[in-house]
Amino acid sequence: xxxxxxxxFCQNCGTxxxxxxxxxxxxxxxxxxxxxxxxxxxxxxxxxxxxxxxxSKPIKINEVAISEEDRIHTQNNELNRVLGGGLVKGSxxxxxxxxxxxxxxxxxxxxxxxxxxxxxxxxEESQSQIKMRADRLDNNNPxxxxxxETKTQNIFKSIEDEQPDVVVIDSVQTLHTDYIDASPGxxxxxxxxxxxxxxxxxxxxxxxxxxxxxxxxxxxxxxxxLEHMVDVVxxxxxxxxxxxxxLRAQKNRFGSTAELGxxxxxxxxxxxxxxxxxxxxSEKDESLSGTAIGAxxxxxxxxxxxxxxxxxxxxxxxxxxxxTGYNIKRLHMILAVLEKRAxxxxxxKDVFLNIAGGITVDDPAIDLAVVAAILSSNEDIAIPQDxxxxxxxxxxxxxxxxxxxxxxxxxxxxxxxxxxxxxKFNKIAKTNxxxxxxxxxxxxxxxxxxx
Numbered sequence: 001x002x003x004x005x006x007x008x009f010c011q012n013c014g015t016x017x018x019x020x021x022x023x024x025x026x027x028x029x030x031x032x033x034x035x036x037x038x039x040x041x042x043x044x045x046x047x048x049x050x051x052x053x054x055x056s057k058p059i060k061i062n063e064v065a066i067s068e069e070d071r072i073h074t075q076n077n078e079l080n081r082v083l084g085g086g087l088v089k090g091s092x093x094x095x096x097x098x099x100x101x102x103x104x105x106x107x108x109x110x111x112x113x114x115x116x117x118x119x120x121x122x123x124e125e126s127q128s129q130i131k132m133r134a135d136r137l138d139n140n141n142p143x144x145x146x147x148x149e150t151k152t153q154n155i156f157k158s159i160e161d162e163q164p165d166v167v168v169i170d171s172v173q174t175l176h177t178d179y180i181d182a183s184p185g186x187x188x189x190x191x192x193x194x195x196x197x198x199x200x201x202x203x204x205x206x207x208x209x210x211x212x213x214x215x216x217x218x219x220x221x222x223x224x225x226l227e228h229m230v231d232v233v234x235x236x237x238x239x240x241x242x243x244x245x246x247l248r249a250q251k252n253r254f255g256s257t258a259e260l261g262x263x264x265x266x267x268x269x270x271x272x273x274x275x276x277x278x279x280x281x282s283e284k285d286e287s288l289s290g291t292a293i294g295a296x297x298x299x300x301x302x303x304x305x306x307x308x309x310x311x312x313x314x315x316x317x318x319x320x321x322x323x324t325g326y327n328i329k330r331l332h333m334i335l336a337v338l339e340k341r342a343x344x345x346x347x348x349k350d351v352f353l354n355i356a357g358g359i360t361v362d363d364p365a366i367d368l369a370v371v372a373a374i375l376s377s378n379e380d381i382a383i384p385q386d387x388x389x390x391x392x393x394x395x396x397x398x399x400x401x402x403x404x405x406x407x408x409x410x411x412x413x414x415x416x417x418x419x420x421x422x423x424k425f426n427k428i429a430k431t432n433x434x435x436x437x438x439x440x441x442x443x444x445x446x447x448x449x450x451x
Contacts, residue, residue, distance in 0.1 A: 005038045009187040012215075014223030036188045037181035069254055072166065072207060075113040078263060078272045079106075081301075082234065082247050084255015087166065090205040091254065092198050094172075094227065096212040096220040097236030102245055102265055103211050105133065106236065107168050109269050110209075112139040116165035119158065123150040123174030123184075137269040150184060152177045152193050156200065164206070169197065171211040173221055185213075190222035198229055227251065238265075242358045245270065259299035277304040277415055281356070287385055290377030294369030295390035295408035295420065296361055302411035304388060306356035307366060309373035314350050325355030326370065327362070334370055334393060341397030342443045344378065365402040367393040368421060371443060372450060381451055386418040391426075397443045401426040409433055421446065 008017040011034055013027040023030050071086035080086050087093070097103045104125070111118040112134060118141075122130055130146050145162055149155050152175055159167065169175065175193040176184040183189065194210070201208040210230070212220045220227060227233050231253045238245035247261035263270040281293060281304055290309045295302060307326075314320065323331045331353055338344045351374060355361055368389040376383050390408040392400040401423040402408070409428070412420045413435040422428075424439035440446050 006035050007038055008033050008035050011187060014187045014191070014225065034186070036186060038188065070205075072114070072116060074110050075115065076110050076272065077274070078247060078261030079110060081299075082249050082252075082255075082259045082261045083232065084252060084259070087207040087209075088231070088254045089207055090201050091207050091231040092201050092229070093207070093209045093232040093234060094212050094220065094230045095209065095234045095236060096214050098214065098238075101236050101238055102263070102270055103236050104170050105137070105265075106247075106263070106270055107170065107209060107211065108133055109137055109139070111144045111166070111168055112137060112141040114141075114166060115143070117143045117145070117162070118166045118168065119145045119147060119162060119164035120168045120170070121147045121149060121155055121158075122170045123148070124170060136267070150174050150176055152196055156196075159200070167197075167201075167206060167208045169208065169210045171213055172197075172226075173213045185221070187223050190226060194226055194229060239358055244273070244358060246359060256299055260301060276301070277411070281306045281415075287382035289380045289382045290373055292369040292372035292376060292383050293388040293417070294366035295388055295412055296363040296366050297404060297407065298363075302407045304411060304415055304417075305359070305361060305366065305369075307369045307373045308354045308356055309370070309377045310350075310352040311346065311374060311377040312350050314348055319348055320350045320352070322351075323353040325358070325360045326353055326366075330364075330367075331370070333395070334367060334374070337393060337395060337397050338371065338374065338443065342447065344375070346374070346378065349378070363402075364392040364400075365390050365408070367391065368399060368446065372421075372446065375447060375450065379451055383450060384419075386416070387421070388412050388417050388419070389421045391421065391423045391440070393443065399423045399425075399440050399442065399446070406430070409435060409437060421449070 008020050010024040010027065010032045012029045012032045013024060015024055015026040017033060020033055024032055069088045071088055073086045074080055095103055108120065111120045127146050127148050147158050172190060172194055173185045176189050177193050177196065180188050180192045197208050215221050232249065233251040235248045235250050236245060237248065243265045245263040245265060249257045249259060251257065262273040262276045264273055292307050294305055294307055296305055321328065321331060335346050335351060339346055353370065368391040371393055372383055372389055390402055390405060392402055394400045405422055405426045406429050409420055413433055417435060419436045419438055421438045421440055424441045
């Protein structure tokens with residue numbers, strides 16, 4: 001009988017050690033080193049190809065033939081946008097997110113809507129639980145097959161029998177293989193089972209979608225190599241106290257990582273939000289001070305978002321600065337610019353900033369909307385509801401131009417705004433917009449325009 005070979009792995013970062021140590025030298029975590037059994041076997045769960053593999057030969061880059069990736073339309077426009085047009089055949093997609101955010105609901109909805117044969121493998125729920133959710137989603141697809149299994153050998157046997165076009169695994173942390181004697185969810189099990197699934201996807205040109213759990217820090221659980229091995233890494237974000245969910249691509253070998261998908265969680269599943277500005281601009285009967293609308297871009301999609309600010313006299317000695325959905329260091333910079341360049345005495349006042357809708361914005365083009373909201377709250381004068389902003393603010397108090405300003409103007413025009421304030425240094429392609437375009441160069445000009 002061969003001797004059992006063991007090794008020690010860090011359960012936090014996946015670093016391998018020859019012997020047990022108390023502290024991982026890679027991630028500096030204590031007591032995360034666990035011994036796991038390694039059993040090397042020649043055979044693997046996914047069958048080897050019978051034909052001998054061709055040896056790759058070097059070829060001149062100019063002679064490499066380019067072909068369009070064959071994609072499967074998921075019947076879900078938001079997911080298609082984030083993926084770059086649909087599921088590429090043979091690709092492996094990893095979807096991560098908080099517990100209860102709606103990962104299983106999203107992928108079951110896709111499995112029920114897609115016009116191909118889909119095998120939905122669940123290691124977390126029974127078939128009756130999945131059926132109850134499918135009934136709630138109000139979609140009956142005879143091409144969707146459900147399998148409750150965690151052993152990869154049995155999953156591949158079902159795949160060989162059914163020959164599905166798409167495979168969904170919920171979740172990769174529940175899988176285990178006979179060739180590794182370790183518990184499901186451990187570093188070695190996740191690495192081995194995901195490697196088997198990737199090998200299957202590449203050899204059969206079948207797209208595989210994996211659901212991944214996340215750690216308390218928000219990273220996908222398991223070895224970091226898992227994110228390197230797959231083709232697409234998606235993050236499903238949102239607050240369970242809000243109904244809106246945001247789908248982002250952290251890695252995409254077949255498209256842009258700047259695209260964004262927005263959903264609304266309802267009783268009948270996730271509704272695609274085609275016009276995100278409807279959720280990011282709150283409806284109100286009267287004009288309120290401290291709110292301004294900014295035009296931002298997420299990938300190719302323009303969004304109109306509402307910036308809310310509250311400026312009040314500091315009760316305690318040190319004034320508070322708080323920002324939700326906006327970089328707090330950038331807020332400090334803007335307040336310093338208003339204090340030094342424009343002469344507004346905000347040093348002894350509390351300033352609170354919030355981006356409505358629960359999203360986080362990195363686009364510097366909303367700087368001017370932040371300035372307008374702060375000045376509006378400080379003066380306690382409301383900004384007209386049909387006015388919006390798209391410009392960056394520099395350290396000298398100058399209003400700087402932003403990229404793709406024409407798209408922002410068109411989006412504001414489409415949503416019924418009458419005026420948009422942009423930098424006078426922007427090169428605007430056309431002049432016959434229905435919306436009035438106001439050009440400014442200094443923060444003082446914005447203050448005179450508004451108040």
